[in-house]
Amino acid sequence: MRKLSEDERRGFQESVKRIYGVENYLDEYVLVKAGDGRVRVCTAEAFETASILRKVVSVGVYAAKWRDWGVVLTIEGSNLLKSRPSNVFELERGEALMWMDGAPLRLEGWKGEKIVLGSFHGFFLGAALVGRDGIAYPQIPKWRRIHGE
């Protein structure tokens, strides 16, 4: 468990700005590298407490997967965005249920974004990767799918 360096933090925030159009993402929190490109977010006090403990499994919540090609926000990561992202799709109830089941779906009004966010009743449902054919693949972990596990 280690903090993102200043350079890494800047790079991460720039990627978020490029993909989601939101600046200074998670500026008031500590960002932690958790392996396999995972970025966790926690409060400064939680990080400080974790630093004095042994056998720490995790701290805060998993906010994003950060790859060379982009940042995939989790449900929690997306709901921590402070302003409205540029690549968000308002979903109907049926679409939201499909999204939360991790099922592929075609998005009306898609303009070629590779990563999009789903939203339902004002709550973000995390990010989906979109293929060249405009089909979105929501990145919902199995344990969190409506009909998962």
Add this chain to the structure above:
Amino acid sequence: MSDGKLVLSEELKSFLLSLPDLDFELLLSSYQSSLPESFRINTLKVSHEKALELLSEEGFSFIKIPWLRDGYYVKPEGLLSHTIWYKLGLVYIQGAVSMLASELLDVSPGHKVLDLCAAPGSKATHIGQLLGGRGVIVANDVSTSRVKALASNLQRCGVLNSVITQWDGRIFGRRLRGYFDRVLLDAPCSALGIISKDWGVGRRWRERVSLTHSKLQKGLIISAYDCLKPGGYMIYATCTLHPLENEEVVMHLLNSRQDARLCRISVEGLNYSNGLMEWGNRRYHGDMAYCIRVYPYHSGSEGFFFAKLRKEVGGGEEA
């Protein structure tokens, strides 16, 4: 609840009949009823009004649980966990009496709180909610598989100020002496308060089960208490009815730490009995009546024991 007929071991019947304040027939009847489904609104993510509006749209109806701030009974049962709102972490399904543990702890934003046996995370996520993003909740559990469930629930509820550790709870007190403002010990127990969930518990129970738990619980309560700052509070809770796992464990702490004081628990809107001052040939501390025993027929839900303890400021330690 299981199919067929409820069978209690002879040892269990004999023990239950030995409890001075327990109505055996009412208890048997409640063991044969299924527990009502209840949930808590996760105010870290949504307001009460919005959550109830969203769930109403899905066809749910609710009744506020009178002794809780954020808890509701829900109908129809068995469907809430399949909703988007549950998956997003807006609501958390939890027993109506279980939710009391975190509320009794009197957590305020900014506190450092330890939940020593935290998995699967019902109470830790509740504490996270009561902290409102300030302070820290350290959620510990010894079991690898149960820590996974704990991590999933803290994630789903969005508790940014959480730390998960995986230690044997009995060593925590040596490592983090006097570090926490609040400590919750919801100890592993024989689960006699929730037999309606698993009738097998009642069939299999022998006194040695409670004796084994009691030994572990005594180690845990000392460790939990030692983590407290002077002036701090802890809740000791179990979902069982046996004095060996309840009053006896609290008594062990009072005998071992001279600065430990029992605090009176009072809960409006809930029936309960007081902690036992004697059982069989055992005599307990006079303040044991400050503890509460919630039998399943009191709440229409789970059975629980709660003790609230304070570490005196300027007191000595080992008695």
